[in-house]
Amino acid sequence: MAHLLLRHRDIPDIGKMDVYKKNGGFEAFKKAVTRMEPQEVTESVKASGLRGRGGAGFPTGIKWSFIPKDIWPHYVVANADESEPGTFKDREIMESNPFQFLEGVAIAAFATGANAAYIYLRGEFWPVAAILDEKIADMEKAGFLGDKLFGSDYSLRIHTHLGAGAYICGEETALLESIEGKRGLPRIRPPFPAVYGLYGKPTVVNNVETLTNVPLIVEKGADWYKSLGTTDSAGIKIFSLSGHVNKPGNYELPFGTTYRELIYKYGGGVTENRPIKSIMSAGASSAMIVADDKALDTPMDYASVRALGADLGSASVIVINDSVNLEWVINKTIHFFKHESCGKCTPCREGCYWMMHLIERIEHGEDVQASTELLHNVANQMQNKCLCPLGEFATMAVATAIERFPADFKPSHAGGEHG
Amino acid sequence: MLAEKYPEEVKKIFAKYPPEQKRSAVMPLLYLAQRDEGFVTKAALEDIAQMLDITSTNVAEIVGFYTLYHDGKAGKYRMQVCTDLPCALRGADKFLEELCSNLGVKVGETTPDGMVTVEAVMCLAGCDKAPMFQVQSPDGIAYHENMTVDKTMELLAALRKSGKEVK
Numbered sequence: 001m002a003h004l005l006l007r008h009r010d011i012p013d014i015g016k017m018d019v020y021k022k023n024g025g026f027e028a029f030k031k032a033v034t035r036m037e038p039q040e041v042t043e044s045v046k047a048s049g050l051r052g053r054g055g056a057g058f059p060t061g062i063k064w065s066f067i068p069k070d071i072w073p074h075y076v077v078a079n080a081d082e083s084e085p086g087t088f089k090d091r092e093i094m095e096s097n098p099f100q101f102l103e104g105v106a107i108a109a110f111a112t113g114a115n116a117a118y119i120y121l122r123g124e125f126w127p128v129a130a131i132l133d134e135k136i137a138d139m140e141k142a143g144f145l146g147d148k149l150f151g152s153d154y155s156l157r158i159h160t161h162l163g164a165g166a167y168i169c170g171e172e173t174a175l176l177e178s179i180e181g182k183r184g185l186p187r188i189r190p191p192f193p194a195v196y197g198l199y200g201k202p203t204v205v206n207n208v209e210t211l212t213n214v215p216l217i218v219e220k221g222a223d224w225y226k227s228l229g230t231t232d233s234a235g236i237k238i239f240s241l242s243g244h245v246n247k248p249g250n251y252e253l254p255f256g257t258t259y260r261e262l263i264y265k266y267g268g269g270v271t272e273n274r275p276i277k278s279i280m281s282a283g284a285s286s287a288m289i290v291a292d293d294k295a296l297d298t299p300m301d302y303a304s305v306r307a308l309g310a311d312l313g314s315a316s317v318i319v320i321n322d323s324v325n326l327e328w329v330i331n332k333t334i335h336f337f338k339h340e341s342c343g344k345c346t347p348c349r350e351g352c353y354w355m356m357h358l359i360e361r362i363e364h365g366e367d368v369q370a371s372t373e374l375l376h377n378v379a380n381q382m383q384n385k386c387l388c389p390l391g392e393f394a395t396m397a398v399a400t401a402i403e404r405f406p407a408d409f410k411p412s413h414a415g416g417e418h419g
Numbered sequence: 420m421l422a423e424k425y426p427e428e429v430k431k432i433f434a435k436y437p438p439e440q441k442r443s444a445v446m447p448l449l450y451l452a453q454r455d456e457g458f459v460t461k462a463a464l465e466d467i468a469q470m471l472d473i474t475s476t477n478v479a480e481i482v483g484f485y486t487l488y489h490d491g492k493a494g495k496y497r498m499q500v501c502t503d504l505p506c507a508l509r510g511a512d513k514f515l516e517e518l519c520s521n522l523g524v525k526v527g528e529t530t531p532d533g534m535v536t537v538e539a540v541m542c543l544a545g546c547d548k549a550p551m552f553q554v555q556s557p558d559g560i561a562y563h564e565n566m567t568v569d570k571t572m573e574l575l576a577a578l579r580k581s582g583k584e585v586k
Contacts (some may be wrong), residue, residue, distance in 0.1 A: 085503045085542040123487040124543050124553055126560040159435040164446055164485030167541065181442035181471070183484040199440055240546065242505040284504055284542075316546075318505055331506040338543055342484075365461035 004236055005212050006252045008096035015131075017138045020099040025052035027146050029106050035216075041111035045214060047222035050232030052217055054079055054170070054207030055282065055314040056389075060401040066194035067112045069201045076109040076117040077179070078211055081163060081170040083122055085336060086283035086316030086398075089250050090208035090239040094121075094128050097212070098135045106144065107218055112204050115155050118157040120175050123164040133158050167340035169321055171388045172205040174342065174415030177355050185344045186388035207314075209238055229255035233301035240243075241279075243319040244271040253300075263319055274321040278405070280307050282313025285393035285399040286334045290328060309400065326365060326401040326408040331359045337394035348391030351382035368411040376402045420466055421451055429470075442471050444446050445481055454557050457497075458489040486540070487555065494529040496578060498503035498571075499557040502539045505546035514550035515539060517568045522575075534579055 002052060003009050013019040020026070022210040032041050044060025067074055078101075081088040083132035093101050111118045121129045139145045147155045166184045168174045176198050197203020213235060217225045226234045233255035239262055242248045246268030253262070263270065268277055279295060284306050287310040289295050289389035298304050305312040313366050320329060338352040379395040379402075386392055402409055423427050428451060436443040445467060452463035459482050468475040482488040489497075500515045515526065519537055520528055529536040545551040548564035552571075563574065 011580070082544050085541060086505045086546050088544040088546055102476075122486070122544070124562075126559055127562070161435070161443075162446065162450065164423050164481075164487040165540075166485050178446070179443055180440070181445040181473075181481070185481055199437065242546035244507040248509075250547070318546075320508065324508070329504060332507055336503055339541055387454070 003252050005093060005209065005238060005311060006074060006097065006250065006368040007100065009064075012329070014097050014159055015095075015099065016137070017099070017142060021142075024219065025099055026103055028218040029103050029110070029144065032107050032110050032149055033152050033154055039112055041107060041218060044222050044330075045111070045217055048217045049222075049224040049229075050210065050213055050217060050225065051302070052207055052234070053083070053144075053209035053213075053237065053314065055285070055311075058149075058314065060210055063206070064108070064112050064204055064326045066192070066283070068195060069113075071195070071202050072113075073201055074112050074114040075201060076105060076114045076118065077172075077175065077203055077205045078105050078119040078207045078208055079170065079172065079175060079205055080119050080121040080125065081169040082125075082166075082174060082208070083170050083287060084283035084314055084316055085156035085241050085333075086280065086318045087240050087262075087314045088242075088316075089240050089314075091125065091128060091210050092250050093164070093238075094125070095210055095364060096272060098132055098137075100213045100215055102132070102158065103144075104158055104214035106139075107214045108204060108206060108211055109158075110154060110287055110404055112202075114204070115157070116321065117156065117158045118179055118198070119158065120179060121160060121162055121191075122169070122171070123162050126162065126251070129162050130159045136160070143268065148277045148372055160219075162271075166342075167336075168342045168388075168390055171390060175205065176203065178310045181343070185342050186390075188387065192380065202250045215272060230299065233374060234304045237315050238299070239315075240316045241267045243318070244274070244276070244321040244323075245269070245319050246271060255301040256296050256299040256304075259298050259317070262317060267319070270319065270321050271334070272323075273325060274322070277322040277324065278320045278326060278329075280318040280320070281310045281398065283316035283318065284336055285313060285389075285396055286310055287320070287396045288329070288404060290404050326405045327359070327362055330398050330401045331363055332396070333397045334359050337390065341390060341393060341394070341402050345391065347382045348387070348394065349388075351378055351391065352394055354378050355394070358396075362409065365411065366407065372402060372409040421448060422470065424450055428472040435492050442473055442477075444456070445471060445478060445484075449478070450483060453488065457493065457495065458491055487560075495534050495556065496520075497536045497538055499538045499540040499543075499555060500543070500551055501543045501545065501549065503542040503546075505542070506549035506551065509549035513551045513569065514566070518571055521568055521572060532579070535575060 008014045042064045050060045051057045141402040163169050169178045169184040178184040194205045229235045239251045251266045276291035279289045308365045338356045341348045341352045343349045361371040379398040380397050432444050432447045448467045464475045464478045468478050478534040502511045550566050
């Protein structure tokens with residue numbers, strides 16, 4: 001099947017305005033503005049079953065419908081912070097198929113009555129922001145952004161905003177704080193951004209990949225979109241495959257593709273042909289899945305991955321072969337979250353600190369059994385107590401590695417490079 | 420003073436945000452302020468605070484919170500190697516170790532000629548092309564992917580010679 005999101009893989013110059021237009025570009029936006037009511041667009045996205053691709057999987061159309069009609073102005077914010085270890089899909093979309101993403105932003109803005117949209121990119125995506133700025137200027141020149149679009153009363157402007165290196169800004173309320181010129185600390189919710197978002201106004205925050213799906217739905221209809229994928233997970237998904245595979249990269253596949261197909265058929269198999277020990281289904285925030293036949297034959301959709309005791313998340317699949325000790329893996333993830341914890345809430349700030357000290361004790365072979373038990377205890381105590389998902393994410397790999405791979409935490413195994 | 424030095428760019432930055440929300444301009448203004456020295460000077464903190472009607476502490480906390488802002492001098496180029504889990508599974512730790520030994524520096528140190536500071540950083544969204552790093556310089560940020568120590572040494576030699584980055 002031809003790519004629907006990574007279209008540049010079939011049409012290399014799709015990032016050029018004339019090529020994008022020749023291939024149906026901006027027809028969906030034009031259709032929405034000239035032939036549809038904002039409400040109809042939202043209903044169509046709702047009916048398509050599209051769910052947020054940033055990790056949470058919240059139904060996109062429902063998110064849009066929460067925007068109140070009695071508080072103005074409204075904003076749309078595209079979350080291009082992409083900082084989850086193992087996730088690199090939004091970058092490829094923005095670099096190579098930028099107009100489809102920008103068209104999605106524009107349609108989302110029309111549907112929610114926003115006249116301004118911001119794209120929040122992680123600071124490291126400096127060159128990507130330069131590409132988007134250029135494409136936004138192209139759209140202004142071509143009459144797809146600005147005042148009275150397509151002869152209607154609708155006006156829209158899109159701006160980029162660069163972050164500066166903080167994983168927490170991928171959390172939507174921290175992201176909004178960051179655009180407001182503050183430290184990226186998550187807000188206490190409720191109120192949710194739909195009511196109290198950017199500058200205290202109703203705001204929709206959507207991931208880049210989510211928005212890139214939107215023009216397809218408006219153009220081809222909700223039923224067509226729903227026919228792709230599975231009943232619980234409509235449509236297509238970009239799986240970022242990394243770790244011990246021969247061909248790491250982004251793979252655009254229908255939901256319901258199995259891990260075995262992703263890793264062996266598309267990813268070229270495991271490095272050095274070794275058996276897989278564990279799969280992380282959602283980047284560093286993921287639970288550690290035992291890579292047995294049942295797991296490998298699990299279809300990648302929201303419900304099936306949940307049944308494996310993990311989450312589909314942003315679908316960043318990290319493959320770990322049997323040369324690695326999982327004590328080393330969680331040492332990496334704990335240091336990541338310790339570094340990225342913003343410090344606002346106590347369970348995450350203190351919990352990450354203590355997890356780091358405990359994993360270092362284990363690494364150095366100090367009282368491994370007692371340290372492992374205490375580490376497990378700290379991880380469990382953090383769960384359901386943190387202000388935002390970061391704290392929960394920090395515990396996922398830790399708790400499940402200890403529970404599902406106890407042999408990796410035996411005194412004789414722990415410690416040393418890769419254990 | 421940024422407004423005098425980069426009038427066009429400052430104007431463009433302010434145009435992005437509603438006039439009553441100018442505090443939003445603090446992050447782009449800090450990038451602009453870093454362009455000269457590679458870090459944010461005390462004078463720049465004051466300058467930005469005045470432009471935005473906030474305190475210099477409000478600006479300093481942004482510099483402290485985000486990793487791409489710096490409050491002190493380092494090498495002209497900051498070579499930031501990702502050593503997070505996906506990159507480490509593809510040999511990033513070993514790459515960084517060998518690179519440091521080739522350069523004769525430890526992680527966090529600057530080469531004696533003041534050109535390069537080597538740093539270990541968190542995920543850069545280049546997991547499928549590890550080992551990889553970004554080079555942060557006064558001109559911006561550029562990614563270098565699928566790297567080897569040899570390719571990196573060539574890049575550094577070219578940087579030293581031309582003062583420009585090459586891919």
